Amino acid sequence: MSTSQRVLSKDELDRLPAWAAEIARKYFAGEASHFLLHRNIYDLVRSGGKYVGLIDFLRRELLGSKHLVSYNRSEGIVFRSDNAAETERAFVSQIRIGDPLMNQEKLQSLPRDPARALPLIERFLLSGKQVAVVVSFLETIIPAGEIGYMSPDDRNNLVTLQRWISSSHLLNSDNIVLYISESVADVHPRIREHSRLVNIEIPYPDEKERFEFIRYFNAVTPGVRSEIPDDQVASMTSGLNRVHLHSMLKSSIFEGGQLTFETLRRKKKEIIESECVGLVEFVTPRYGLDSVGGMTKPKESLRRIAETIRTGNEEEAPMGILFSGPVGTGKTFLAECFAKDCGLNVVELKNFREKWVGASESNLEKILSLLESLAPIVVLIDEADATLGTRDSGGGDSGVDARIFSKIAAAMGNTENRGRILWILMTSRPDLLPIDLKRQGRCEEHISLFYPDDESDRLEILQAMVRKNKVEVDEGLDWSPVAKSTLSLSGADIESMVIRCRREARAAGRKAVAQDDIAKVAAEFTPARDEMAVEYQTLVAVREATSRDMVPEPYRSMSPAEVSERIEAIRPMVR
16 A cells, blocks of 8 residues: 555544444555445435435545546446546546547547446556545346356456456555445355455444434424424334435425324335335234233243343343244234234234245345344244245245245344344244244244133133124123034134124124124034144144143143154145
8 A cells, every 4th residue: 555545543433434434444454445335325424514425425534535436337437536527537548548549539438338337447446546446236237146147248347346356456556446236145246255355234324323313404404393302203213224214304394394103103114115125014013912812821921021022131032933823823913912012113024935936135135134223123924834934745845045045044043133133933834844943042932822722711712802803792791602612713713703793783783792693603603624734733833832831731641752643644634
């Protein structure tokens, strides 16, 4: 490195965001000259007394008086130095040295195609002094994929950038190259994994940084009113960057002129769901565990976990919970009620099987990054066997790309997120989930649910379903025809019977359910299901349970070997 290079002082470094300070330290120390910036690259960054885009920030805070040349496929070569005219003259001068026959007309129209533009930039980079190059949308220049399937131009681009990164001349010069891509997964691995390339992740702003931006926005924007204090807005907007905040605050001016709790929740939901291409849905649970009928033992266990999370004892919180049991046992409802009692944001991963077909890993990378930004959070995955395993009882391929699966498994097992991200998997076929996902360190609690096996449990579920569905009933109504039924009834069956009772009352011209309605429904109702499949689902839930107290009495006397033997006996008869 030239002695003419200005090195930032300690105070200047301390004022920089952590990611920018890392670039500066490694560059000024002569450790690296090539950096790949990714993740929150479209955000605003504070520079002096205002907020600017990423490239402007780099120019103002890191690159100083360097000749700054930026490039992307759309804009082509652009000169962004404080003295852009001087940079352009120096650039053109180097082109003429390399190609004396190039005429003025060609020089006035620099190429946009990377196969032609990159060699020109390379000439300036290798020959010039105090040169900074910023290559944006890197994934469009050297996309991820097998080399054999790349076009000749893409292969040439790949070789060109490999040559830049491997150049000892550049490492020992004052020149620097900054590559920008939202997702490293979309960049060719020969570049993103190069030993001389430093990956720099730009994080989403934390609560303090969001608060600073909100205060700044309110100070420079007239007409902003809010029923929510600034610090509370900052707390409630986890997972959003400054551009999102700017959009939200701007829109509130035109929507009644005031930012309300409802507006904030709605806007946040819209922003995050749109950012995550339909794979994430915000869930707002309406009920807590007190609304769940029966399930005494599971509720006791979940209440203890919820209390641990609410009190901030992160080291005692499980990494994940597996809810298993036959269809209709209320796994999804119980999980949502538990999530509400935890007092955390709740999201559900949606449509995995369909959406991931042909999708890039970058979508998953974006979602996992978002979850970390939203933490503390509960992540729900319903029908986890279909999402992360296979419904083919014969086993076979998981149906999820191996790299995607490994990323999910790694995220679930990341101990740094204990107490911050709680994964909840729900399935009636836990036997189809990979063992690696169910092990301790990922799903540490296995909550098994079963059909209510005694009258008191059924009555409690009945009362809960009457409240949940707002069913009017005559005073002193006797539900024993349902509670004492000899049928094997799930929670879903009981709810269906309650709704049928209301339908019977309406048909008779009454608002409230009467005793005759209950008697008629109890006499006519027949569960529509495959009893062999229910038995199989019950047995695999028994095998998964991490607490024997949750296992129904008839199965407690069975040894694990006996349970497995029965499972194998009926497996061929289950679809």
